[in-house]
Amino acid sequence: MSDTKRSTWGSSATFILAAIGSAVGLGNAWRFPNLAAKHGGGAFLLVYLAAMLIIGIPLLMMEISIGRRMRAGAPGALRGLNKKFEPIGWAATSNAFVIVTYYAVVFAWVIMMAVFSFKFFNMTGNVDAASGLFQNLTKTTFTIKGFDTISIPVLLCLLAAWASVYYCIRNGTKSVEKIIKYLIFLPFLCLGFMAVKGITMPGAMDGLKAFFIPDFSALSDPALWIDAVGQVFYSMSVVMAIMIAYGSFLDDSSNIARDGFIIAFSDLSVSILSGIVMFTTMYGTNLQDMLAEKSGVALAFIVYPTAIVNLSNSGVFNAIFAFIFYFCLCTLAIDSAFSLVEGISTAVSDKFEIDRKKTTIALCIVAGIISLIYVSGGGLAILDIVDKWCNSFTLILVGVVETVAIGWFYKTKIIVDDINRNSKKIKMPKSWFDTAVKVVAPISLGILFVWNIIDLFTNEKTKGIYGMADGYNLLSNILAGWAVFLLCMISGFIINAIYKKIAAKKQKNEK
Ligand code: PHE
Numbered sequence: 001m002s003d004t005k006r007s008t009w010g011s012s013a014t015f016i017l018a019a020i021g022s023a024v025g026l027g028n029a030w031r032f033p034n035l036a037a038k039h040g041g042g043a044f045l046l047v048y049l050a051a052m053l054i055i056g057i058p059l060l061m062m063e064i065s066i067g068r069r070m071r072a073g074a075p076g077a078l079r080g081l082n083k084k085f086e087p088i089g090w091a092a093t094s095n096a097f098v099i100v101t102y103y104a105v106v107f108a109w110v111i112m113m114a115v116f117s118f119k120f121f122n123m124t125g126n127v128d129a130a131s132g133l134f135q136n137l138t139k140t141t142f143t144i145k146g147f148d149t150i151s152i153p154v155l156l157c158l159l160a161a162w163a164s165v166y167y168c169i170r171n172g173t174k175s176v177e178k179i180i181k182y183l184i185f186l187p188f189l190c191l192g193f194m195a196v197k198g199i200t201m202p203g204a205m206d207g208l209k210a211f212f213i214p215d216f217s218a219l220s221d222p223a224l225w226i227d228a229v230g231q232v233f234y235s236m237s238v239v240m241a242i243m244i245a246y247g248s249f250l251d252d253s254s255n256i257a258r259d260g261f262i263i264a265f266s267d268l269s270v271s272i273l274s275g276i277v278m279f280t281t282m283y284g285t286n287l288q289d290m291l292a293e294k295s296g297v298a299l300a301f302i303v304y305p306t307a308i309v310n311l312s313n314s315g316v317f318n319a320i321f322a323f324i325f326y327f328c329l330c331t332l333a334i335d336s337a338f339s340l341v342e343g344i345s346t347a348v349s350d351k352f353e354i355d356r357k358k359t360t361i362a363l364c365i366v367a368g369i370i371s372l373i374y375v376s377g378g379g380l381a382i383l384d385i386v387d388k389w390c391n392s393f394t395l396i397l398v399g400v401v402e403t404v405a406i407g408w409f410y411k412t413k414i415i416v417d418d419i420n421r422n423s424k425k426i427k428m429p430k431s432w433f434d435t436a437v438k439v440v441a442p443i444s445l446g447i448l449f450v451w452n453i454i455d456l457f458t459n460e461k462t463k464g465i466y467g468m469a470d471g472y473n474l475l476s477n478i479l480a481g482w483a484v485f486l487l488c489m490i491s492g493f494i495i496n497a498i499y500k501k502i503a504a505k506k507q508k509n510e511k
Contacts, residue, residue: 006071007173007356008249014173016259017180019064019246021335022237023267024187026106029332030296030304032235032271033211033278035227037291040218041211045272047219047228052264055444056232058436061260061428062406063238065418067247068254073346074241075492077248078402081410087492088402093241093347094491095394098484100340101367102383104165105374107333108157109301112137114326115157121319123309130309134301139377143471146377154375162368165338169345172356173249176338183335187270190328194277197311197321201284210288211279226451229444234391235267237336239399241343248346257423270332278304285310297384300329341367351499381472382480388466389481392452394488399445407438 009015036044067073070080075089116137123129135142139151168179198204218224233239247256278299282291285307294303308322341363349359374383406412412434420427457464465474466481 006249008251009173010177012250012254012259014177014180015246015250015254016262017184018173018176018335018339019237019243019259019263020266021180021183022242022246022339023235023263023336024184024270025235025237025332025336026103026110026296026300026329027231027235028267028271029274029329030278030300031231033275034292034294034296034299035231036211036275037279039221039224039227040215041209042214043216043218044224044228045212045275046214047225048231048271049268051229051232051444052236052268055229055436055441056236056238057260057264058428058433059233059238059403059441060236060243060264061256061419062415062433062437063243064247064250064256064260065415066406067244068250068252068256069418071248072244072350073248073343073348074244075347075495076350077244078405081406085405085409086496087490088398088405089241089244089347090492090495091394091398091488092239092402093344094488095390095398096241096340096343097363097367098386098394098488099240099390100337100344101370102374102386103333103337103340104161104367104371105154105158105379105383106297107165107330107337108154108161108375109134109138110326110329110333111157111160112153113301114323114330116153117323117326118319120305120308120322121315124313124315124318126309127306130305131302133305138380140380141377142380144378144381144473144476145471147379149377150375151377155372158368158371158375161334161337162364162371164334165341166360166364168334169338169342169360170357172342172360176342180335183331186331187328188273190324190331191270191273191277193324194281194321194328195273198277198280198284201280201311203283203286204280207279207281207283207288208276210283211275222451226448229448230391230396233395233399233445235271236264237339239395239402240340241347242339245343245346246339253422255422256419257426257428260419260428261426281307281311295384297380351495352502381467381470382476385466385472385476385480386484389485393449393481393485396445396449396452397489400442400449403437403441403445407434407442412437 066077066081070077072080074092075086078085078089113134116133119133120130137151137153139149169176237243278291282288287303287307290303291299304325305322308318308325311318311321341360345356345359345363348354348363349356373379413430416428416430416433456462456466461469466472466477
């Protein structure tokens with residue numbers, strides 16, 4: 001793990017912005033409002049806030065701290081704590097790799113919708129045309145059929161997505177630094193504009209009430225708790241190899257305790273702002289029942305367009321609003337997408353001592369080729385399956401193993417001291433940290449994992465096959481779900497075997 005040339009963040013502000021950029025993503029824009037609508041508005045907000053404070057923040061600080069201390073990406077940093085921990089880092093890294101292959105495609109979809117937003121110009125009031133736009137452009141079948149058709153607009157946008165991801169990280173922290181301030185500022189501007197429009201619509205008050213006032217009866221539904229904890233992890237980009245890698249570019253004087261809080265609360269504030277936008281515009285256009293109905297993806301691409309064409313009688317305004325909405329999603333998606341690549345490329349280049357730039361290019365090309373799977377007619381269904389396993393199984397299980405390993409087989413005092421080292425005012429109390437890492441995180445994630453498995457096998461709609469109601473079959477679940485999950489979990493052992501082979505070869509050649 002050569003460290004001499006490791007690049008570092010130019011300032012602590014850049015690090016904070018980059019970490020916020022990773023955390024704030026499409027999950028804030030549509031997943032959060034969608035879950036809040038499903039689970040009694042303010043009730044979900046409260047549980048989310050509690051889960052963020054109790055487990056999200058300690059874990060975020062923990063990852064940044066071990067990255068900084070070990071000066072390595074996830075596998076190397078975990079190996080630094082204990083040799084046996086390295087495979088956990090690879091499992092997280094591999095999961096990040098799988099995620100980026102489809103996150104790039106979702107990014108491509110939002111680029112495409114931004115490009116075609118002019119179509120909203122003459123769709124005023126035409127709900128069918130608006131909700132069908134996405135399907136027309138992507139040529140998706142919503143089932144695992146139609147792999148022989150490819151959507152050219154999506155393909156071109158995917159190319160643009162990968163090119164822009166590569167452009168932002170071509171020189172690691174140096175190039176991220178140049179672009180990140182715009183990527184953080186623009187979504188706020190766009191969301192602010194949309195919130196103003198939303199709040200001034202008739203019915204907006206009902207939307208705000210539904211979003212903020214807790215329906216306490218929703219608290220008795222275990223699904224609310226499960227979804228809130230899952231969303232905290234997803235949204236804060238922890239257990240994804242990212243925060244460890246970003247921490248590894250920090251210098252020793254950085255204040256992790258303070259930065260952790262800033263990152264977490266900025267992430268939360270974007271979620272809340274997005275919630276205000278979604279709830280007010282959906283209530284304002286009388287489409288509130290659709291908010292909770294479908295998944296986040298459907299909300300953004302199928303349901304929301306119908307709200308857009310009902311915003312006003314002016315086609316021009318609606319089209320501009322559509323552009324701002326999808327452009328905003330682009331700025332949210334790009335820094336999350338490149339943070340995934342950064343996490344992976346840091347891990348790989350640390351381990352194999354390959355030049356960072358070459359690793360990044362190779363990664364973008366390989367992941368880019370794999371992402372072509374999702375561009376076909378059956379792509380959306382495959383994406384749905386892969387996403388389900390990545391977030392409901394791999395991410396959660398890796399979270400359990402990581403927190404148990406660090407909480408129980410490493411001295412947490414060392415980590416807390418390191419987190420608080422440069423902070424005078426804000427400190428992470430050791431009792432809080434210990435309770436989170438040793439007890440609450442492993443137990444809640446463990447419950448989540450078991451719950452997800454039980455749900456998959458006992459749910460009337462699935463009966464063991466995810467998406468059965470939509471025509472997904474067992475084979476698709478095995479290939480895109482279980483096999484990928486298994487591969488991620490054992491990836492550390494495979495990579496170490498390869499590493500040993502290469503090292504042995506090198507030694508032989510040297511002799
Ligand atoms: N945190 C991002 C969001 O809320 C998603 C993400 C997950 C980004 C994993 C990177 C890694 O959308």
